[in-house]
Amino acid sequence: MNAAQTGIENLDLEKLNDKDKTELRQFLANEQQRSQIQAQTHNLTQICWKKCVTGNIKGSKLDKGEEGCLANCVDRFLDINFLTMKHLNNMRS
Amino acid sequence: MDSSSVKQSVMKQVLAEANLANARVLIEKLQENCFEKCVPKPGSSLSSSEQTCMTSCMEKYMAAWNQVNAAYINRIRQEQGNN
Numbered sequence: 001m002n003a004a005q006t007g008i009e010n011l012d013l014e015k016l017n018d019k020d021k022t023e024l025r026q027f028l029a030n031e032q033q034r035s036q037i038q039a040q041t042h043n044l045t046q047i048c049w050k051k052c053v054t055g056n057i058k059g060s061k062l063d064k065g066e067e068g069c070l071a072n073c074v075d076r077f078l079d080i081n082f083l084t085m086k087h088l089n090n091m092r093s
Numbered sequence: 094m095d096s097s098s099v100k101q102s103v104m105k106q107v108l109a110e111a112n113l114a115n116a117r118v119l120i121e122k123l124q125e126n127c128f129e130k131c132v133p134k135p136g137s138s139l140s141s142s143e144q145t146c147m148t149s150c151m152e153k154y155m156a157a158w159n160q161v162n163a164a165y166i167n168r169i170r171q172e173q174g175n176n
Contacts (some may be wrong), residue, residue, distance in 0.1 A: 008106055020100040027104055037169070038115050041162040042122055049126055049157055051094050057130055060152035064158065067094055070157055074164040 048073035123154040 016024065038041075052069035062070070118123070131146035132139070 008103055011102055013097050013099065013103075015094060015096050020096045020110040024100050024103060028107065031107055031119060035111055035115070037162070038167065039118070041158060041165055042118050044163065044165060045158045045161045046122055046126060046153070048161055049154065053130075053153070055158065055174060057127075057146045057150045060149040060156075062156050064159075067160060070160045072162045074161055075168060076170050078165075 044074055044077060047077060119155070119158060123151055126150060129156060 048070050051073055052066050127147055127150035131143050131150055
């Protein structure tokens, strides 16, 4: 049976016992976190792509320099993120 | 359907929809960024070099996504360890 075709609205959620309800809640919490991380990854990839992949596209693989640049770009962007929060906090007091 | 199969069905559908939504955003961003890179001055038709650029760029953008995702998750783990 194909779950994607059944649709959640057609499922009898009343049938879930407590154990399965708890498991499902945990699963949904994990999925929510995963999708937040993915959303932020989309955002970061676009920002860092513009900074790190500056030449013409010659091949389908990242070169070593681009790979390192992307990793640094993510780390520095998050540094800025934390720094901004810290500074905003200081401005408040 | 018993409790376990209801649970399985919900999980399966949530997973399928989440993955589809993620793929949609990836394709949208990939198109936007690779169009920018590979077709700087749109001509009257898509040249073969533009097409080659586009296929390479697609793979490269996905590689970049994976690289960024790994670096991001790494950083999250680090920050959690510091707290």
